Amino acid sequence: xxxxxxxxxxxxxxxxxxxxxxxxxxxxxxxxxxxxxxxxxxxxxxxxxxxxxxxxxxxxxxxxxxxxxxxxxxxxxxxxxxxxxxxxxxxxxxxxxxxxxxxxxxxxxxxxxxxxxxxxxxxxxxxxxxxxxxxxxxxxxxxxxxxxxxxxxxxxxxxxxxxxxxxxxxxxxxxxxxxxxxxxxxxxxxxxxxxxxxxxxxxxxxxxxxxxxxxxxxxxxxxxxxxxxxxxxxxxxxxxxxxxxxxxxxxxxxxxxxxxxxxxxxxxxxxxxxxxxxxxxxxxxxxxxxxxxxxxxxxxxxxxxxxxxxxxxxxxxxxxxxxxxxxxxxxxxxxxxxxxxxxxxxxxxxxxxxxxxxxxxxxxxx
Amino acid sequence: xxxxxxxxxxxxxxxxxxxxxxxxxxxxxxxxxxxxxxxxxxxxxxxxxxxxxxxxxxxxxxxxxxxxxxxxxxxxxxxxxxxxxxxxxxxxxxxxxxxxxxxxxxxxxxxxxxxxxxxxxxxxxxxxxxxxxxxxxxxxxxxxxxxxxxxxxxxxxxxxxxxxxxxxxxxxxxxxxxxxxxxxxxxxxxxxxxxxxxxxxxxxxxxxxxxxxxxxxxxxxxxxxxxxxxxxxxxxxxxxxxxxxxxxxxxxxxxxxxxxxxxxxxxxxxxxxxxxxxxxxxxxxxxxxxxxxxxxxxxxxxxxxxxxxxxxxxxxxxxxxxxxxxxxxxxxxxxxxxxxxxxxxxxxxxxxxxxxxxxxxxxxxx
Numbered sequence: 001x002x003x004x005x006x007x008x009x010x011x012x013x014x015x016x017x018x019x020x021x022x023x024x025x026x027x028x029x030x031x032x033x034x035x036x037x038x039x040x041x042x043x044x045x046x047x048x049x050x051x052x053x054x055x056x057x058x059x060x061x062x063x064x065x066x067x068x069x070x071x072x073x074x075x076x077x078x079x080x081x082x083x084x085x086x087x088x089x090x091x092x093x094x095x096x097x098x099x100x101x102x103x104x105x106x107x108x109x110x111x112x113x114x115x116x117x118x119x120x121x122x123x124x125x126x127x128x129x130x131x132x133x134x135x136x137x138x139x140x141x142x143x144x145x146x147x148x149x150x151x152x153x154x155x156x157x158x159x160x161x162x163x164x165x166x167x168x169x170x171x172x173x174x175x176x177x178x179x180x181x182x183x184x185x186x187x188x189x190x191x192x193x194x195x196x197x198x199x200x201x202x203x204x205x206x207x208x209x210x211x212x213x214x215x216x217x218x219x220x221x222x223x224x225x226x227x228x229x230x231x232x233x234x235x236x237x238x239x240x241x242x243x244x245x246x247x248x249x250x251x252x253x254x255x256x257x258x259x260x261x262x263x264x265x266x267x268x269x270x271x272x273x274x275x276x277x278x279x280x281x282x283x284x285x286x287x288x289x290x291x292x293x294x295x296x297x298x299x300x301x302x303x304x305x306x307x308x309x310x311x312x313x314x315x316x317x318x319x320x321x322x323x324x325x326x327x328x329x330x331x332x333x334x335x336x337x338x339x340x341x342x343x344x345x346x347x348x349x350x351x352x353x354x355x356x357x358x359x360x361x362x363x364x365x366x
Numbered sequence: 367x368x369x370x371x372x373x374x375x376x377x378x379x380x381x382x383x384x385x386x387x388x389x390x391x392x393x394x395x396x397x398x399x400x401x402x403x404x405x406x407x408x409x410x411x412x413x414x415x416x417x418x419x420x421x422x423x424x425x426x427x428x429x430x431x432x433x434x435x436x437x438x439x440x441x442x443x444x445x446x447x448x449x450x451x452x453x454x455x456x457x458x459x460x461x462x463x464x465x466x467x468x469x470x471x472x473x474x475x476x477x478x479x480x481x482x483x484x485x486x487x488x489x490x491x492x493x494x495x496x497x498x499x500x501x502x503x504x505x506x507x508x509x510x511x512x513x514x515x516x517x518x519x520x521x522x523x524x525x526x527x528x529x530x531x532x533x534x535x536x537x538x539x540x541x542x543x544x545x546x547x548x549x550x551x552x553x554x555x556x557x558x559x560x561x562x563x564x565x566x567x568x569x570x571x572x573x574x575x576x577x578x579x580x581x582x583x584x585x586x587x588x589x590x591x592x593x594x595x596x597x598x599x600x601x602x603x604x605x606x607x608x609x610x611x612x613x614x615x616x617x618x619x620x621x622x623x624x625x626x627x628x629x630x631x632x633x634x635x636x637x638x639x640x641x642x643x644x645x646x647x648x649x650x651x652x653x654x655x656x657x658x659x660x661x662x663x664x665x666x667x668x669x670x671x672x673x674x675x676x677x678x679x680x681x682x683x684x685x686x687x688x689x690x691x692x693x694x695x696x697x698x699x700x701x702x703x704x705x706x707x708x709x710x711x712x713x714x715x716x717x718x719x720x721x722x723x724x725x726x727x728x729x730x731x732x
Contacts, residue, residue, distance in 0.1 A: 164636070171539070171630065221724075223591060223618060223720075227626075248534055248535060252589060258614075260591050260614065260630075269531070269534040269646045270647070278635055281636065282636050301636070358725060
């Protein structure tokens with residue numbers, strides 16, 4: 001692939017077979033991300049619609065349902081199968097540790113599932129989630145929006161075609177000041193039990209998963225450092241003070257061919273997101289890499305030349321839901337499937353162990 | 367320091383007291399770096415001159431001495447004190463593992479020493495080198511040219527004044543295709559015995575030392591991954607085939623306040639050098655960070671604004687020799703002293719141990 005072909009590919013949807021029909025979704029969990037990013041993306045796309053909305057707060061469900069013309073449901077109603085005929089598939093956007101419950105409900109109802117990342121809070125629960133969907137014969141997609149970003153898809157083809165030679169290392173960061181957000185410490189992302197971890201599970205998974213996708217390979221072992229933290233206002237010396245595992249996390253990930261990934265993520269401090277993949281004959285640098293709907297700036301330098309581009313591609317979250325619906329409509333397994341989501345949870349478990357023990361930790365296979 | 371003050375500082379030499387006189391140098395070791403970078407820098411500066419040149423090859427010494435009007439010496443002649451009155455100080459630019467021998471000779475002669483980085487191949491030898499200079503009462507500077515780069519010096523003041531808030535992490539890379547160079551595997555940098563290691567000792571020390579300088583702190587423990595390699599043309603399965611420790615190296619370095627540094631260096635693949643320092647309230651990104659005489663591009667974003675600049679400052683190698691001579695002329699201890707150089711060798715030893723054992727390794731104090 002030459003460099004102009006790369007730019008062209010980064011501007012193009014590469015999987016659309018123009019199928020008939022649409023897939024109606026029940027959106028389970030109406031947090032800020034679901035309301036302000038996912039639902040607008042579903043409505044902006046071609047193949048998916050919002051037909052039900054589920055919240056622990058009946059009033060919120062009614063309010064959001066009203067705006068979007070969707071059946072409002074509480075979690076209990078959803079679990080009991082109320083309104084089950086209103087939707088073909090379920091989008092799980094609840095806190096990580098209850099993904100399994102909602103995905104099981106969906107699978108039991110024979111509904112396809114698109115589940116937010118990370119797939120669950122522990123590998124065991126992520127494996128159970130994937131197993132439940134497989135046993136029910138429903139499609140399961142882990143909602144890795146980077147994998148449906150045309151820029152990332154084009155770069156993945158470019159790397160696998162040898163565009164930068166043999167990959168030697170990858171580096172990436174996603175720092176997002178969750179602690180400084182309007183919700184401060186009052187959110188499930190900072191609850192280690194509900195989230196399964198801290199910055200790694202919430203934002204670190206982006207450079208990790210995107211690198212796995214770009215390299216087409218999975219880490220076999222990790223070294224890691226992490227700093228635990230207390231929510232603002234708590235007393236550091238108070239043993240009752242809730243902690244989350246990693247306000248900052250740093251990972252060295254060994255891939256099978258000897259490629260090493262360096263990933264960092266933070267819940268505080270200066271915000272930024274970028275990714276580099278370095279090979280024997282070239283380098284890719286992505287800026288604004290993981291911001292939802294962000295305009296990626298891509299710089300590629302290889303032994304045949306250099307190119308820098310931005311302002312190409314499409315909103316990857318619109319792509320994500322259209323891709324999922326397309327997979328359902330065409331009975332095609334999604335690329336970011338349950339096993340893909342499970343792998344990142346297994347890597348994360350190894351990272352937390354490595355950070356705690358100071359020992360290189362193999363990634364368990366589940 | 368506001369952002370315009372930072373740009374102004376990055377353009378300015380901040381240590382010059384305009385002393386009387388010059389310092390004449392004996393350049394020991396006439397490899398490519400000494401001939402094409404260091405000697406021209408010495409001659410371009412104000413306070414140092416080249417008055418002797420020392421090589422294992424008498425003809426080379428004569429040829430180089432002729433061009434620069436300097437007394438030519440062999441290593442034996444230098445060791446025996448021939449031409450000792452021709453110079454005030456000694457610039458040691460030989461392979462790492464013989465720095466100690468040449469520095470000891472200089473110290474015994476009562477000459478001041480500026481010694482290339484890394485200070486030696488092992489911490490024990492680096493400590494002996496520093497001790498020899500201290501016992502002789504001569505000035506010892508480790509030749510960290512980044513510490514005399516006005517851009518780096520200005521950024522260090524900016525960080526220590528709280529310009530980016532509390533530092534949370536640093537990341538940096540120096541990849542330089544030594545293996546693809548004209549000398550290929552035929553150079554001492556690829557001889558683990560002479561060099562003390564591979565990419566880490568030769569280029570990885572740049573992001574490591576520069577981060578230490580910028581943070582004003584030293585790592586206490588490291589995690590690391592490294593890939594050993596064979597020189598081109600050798601047989602991977604041949605036990606006689608010489609290996610060097612790290613064609614690629616990846617380091618997580620824990621600093622006392624919890625700041626973590628991520629450093630990588632390579633002897634092959636795409637060449638680049640960059641450094642980022644991230645804080646609670648801002649971020650510094652340096653591109654073209656460690657190239658000799660390179661035009662650093664600096665991007666600083668803080669809670670008070672953003673600035674990007676390049677094309678400022680002076681050639682840091684000219685600065686380096688002038689700074690050394692200035693320290694000698696004014697009897698001032700250099701910032702990059704023997705202990706500074708020793709610390710990086712001690713960190714490197716810990717990195718190689720961590721890479722080999724897979725265990726977080728404390729940095730020994732020597």
